[in-house]
Amino acid sequence: MKNFLFIKLVFIFVFTMTGVVSAQKQIEQQIQRDPVLEADSKHNLDVARQYFKLKKAYKAVILRFEETYAANPAFSNMDEFLFYAGMSSYYLSIGKGKQKIISFTDEEKKRFAPARLREEAIAYLSMISRDYPQSQYVTPAKKALAEIESKAK
Numbered sequence: 001m002k003n004f005l006f007i008k009l010v011f012i013f014v015f016t017m018t019g020v021v022s023a024q025k026q027i028e029q030q031i032q033r034d035p036v037l038e039a040d041s042k043h044n045l046d047v048a049r050q051y052f053k054l055k056k057a058y059k060a061v062i063l064r065f066e067e068t069y070a071a072n073p074a075f076s077n078m079d080e081f082l083f084y085a086g087m088s089s090y091y092l093s094i095g096k097g098k099q100k101i102i103s104f105t106d107e108e109k110k111r112f113a114p115a116r117l118r119e120e121a122i123a124y125l126s127m128i129s130r131d132y133p134q135s136q137y138v139t140p141a142k143k144a145l146a147e148i149e150s151k152a153k
Contacts, residue, residue: 040071041072044081045068045080048064052084056099065085082124086128086144089121090125090148094151121148125144128141129142
């Protein structure tokens with residue numbers, strides 16, 4: 001009986017310490033984030049959210065996302081940003097939105113071609129479930145991926 005109690009206490013201690021170590025790692029990750037980059041990224045996300053929801057300016061969302069991802073790929077709300085970028089790419093690929101795609105150069109024509117936008121949408125939405133499995137955007141991203149794949153057939 002004493003051995004059983006001792007083993008049980010050891011397991012409780014190990015699991016408690018595992019949680020403490022995990023919490024410490026999360027705190028360290030938050031501390032290591034550059035506050036200036038984080039503030040700038042949050043501003044870009046806020047603007048992109050407004051473009052997406054209110055203005056239906058999907059090209060602007062993509063451009064804000066690319067700027068933020070290049071500067072701060074460890075942004076704390078990257079899952080939300082990936083969702084808006086993925087959905088914006090998808091919507092542009094099927095011609096939705098109020099913002100018209102005007103391409104002045106061959107590079108822009110290739111960049112905003114519907115096939116490439118669909119590929120980017122799939123990549124961005126897939127990253128959410130792969131890299132952020134606990135995100136609230138996993139379920140809507142999977143639904144959007146299923147819709148994209150069904151329309152591709």
